[in-house]
Amino acid sequence: MTAEASKNLPRILVVDDEHAIQRFLKTALDPGEFSVHLADSGHAGLAAAVAVRPDVILLDLGLPDLDGIEVIRRIREWSQVPIIVLSVREREDDKVQALDTGADDYLTKPFGIGELLARVKVALRRSLQQAPEPVFRVEELEVDLPLRRVTVAGVEVQLTPTEYELLRLLVSHAGKVLTHSQILKQIWGVAYLEQPHVLRVNISNLRRKLEADASRPRYILTEPGVGYRMRSGG
Missing domain, CATH: 1.10.10.10 (Winged helix-like DNA-binding domain superfamily/Winged helix DNA-binding domain)
Structure with missing residues (x-):
């Protein structure tokens, strides 16, 4: 695929400090369908969100520098980009806090790639709609x-x-x-x-x-x- 063609693909930003998860997601998110960008810390994720202007963010909560909740809070100060949390945290309180702070969806690790792709596509449809369908x-x-x-x-x-x-x-x-x-x-x-x-x-x-x-x-x-x-x- 040419660099020009890749510019037209939906941009997915993965913010996760586990390199195994990064590799898995980069492979699972078909390079012919998505343009995947990686960040391994909260601060790197915030910088990438500004530079890449992703269409969807996949965010881990357990980052080495900033808690994922704080990353969500900072992004929501200036952007409504869909954020899907991918986390090992299973407590209801963690899910509620993430969603109340501004996350759009929450998947608990381990998750099926089929379900993740379905959630990503829903988030993309919502991000492309300026208003609800009539x-x-x-x-x-x-x-x-x-x-x-x-x-x-x-x-x-x-x-x-x-x-x-x-x-x-x-x-x-x-x-x-x-x-x-x-x-x-x-x-x-x-x-x-x-x-x-x-x-x-x-x-x-x-x-x-x-x-x-x-x-x-x-x-x-x-x-x-x-x-x-x-x-x-x-």
């Missing part, structure tokens, strides 16, 4: 945002105003994990941050109206202990 579709679910119309298999679904705003928020961030606190703050305000049952009830109501089997949801997916993610269309 009509969101996934399988039988269709959400027409301008008309505020929701259908499943062609049949219109009646939602309460709160249910619709909750669905709109999830659809507008399809493929991205939204934490409980992010959703509560956005839909109900900061006064409801300590009332997660309000969110659970509304998610349950939405699933009963949208899903063929609410106990096995296909659209609104649960990230245990963290939040919810709308399955990406397309």
Whole structure:
């Protein structure tokens, strides 16, 4: 591939101090599909984020100089580039903190390359969209945002105003994990941050109206202990 052709590929910045992980990701992320750039510390990652202007960042939290959470915080001061955390940290608190700070997704090591590629492609689609698609579709679910119309298999679904705003928020961030606190703050305000049952009830109501089997949801997916993610269309 020519240098000119590689300039047109999506740029992926990998920030991880494990060279084995760097080599694995550089090989796994097809060089014909992505342009992969590497950084092995937090400060190097921040510098590369400015120099490379990546389309997606894959970030480890356990860096030798800066904690990954601080890297996320500094990047979010000036950029909304999608950040996918790749970390051995499995605690729910770590995931929630990373997502609340501004990460878009979180995968726990070890992870499957198929799942990583799927998450990267979702992040790329979101980064290329300046605004949500006017009509969101996934399988039988269709959400027409301008008309505020929701259908499943062609049949219109009646939602309460709160249910619709909750669905709109999830659809507008399809493929991205939204934490409980992010959703509560956005839909109900900061006064409801300590009332997660309000969110659970509304998610349950939405699933009963949208899903063929609410106990096995296909659209609104649960990230245990963290939040919810709308399955990406397309």
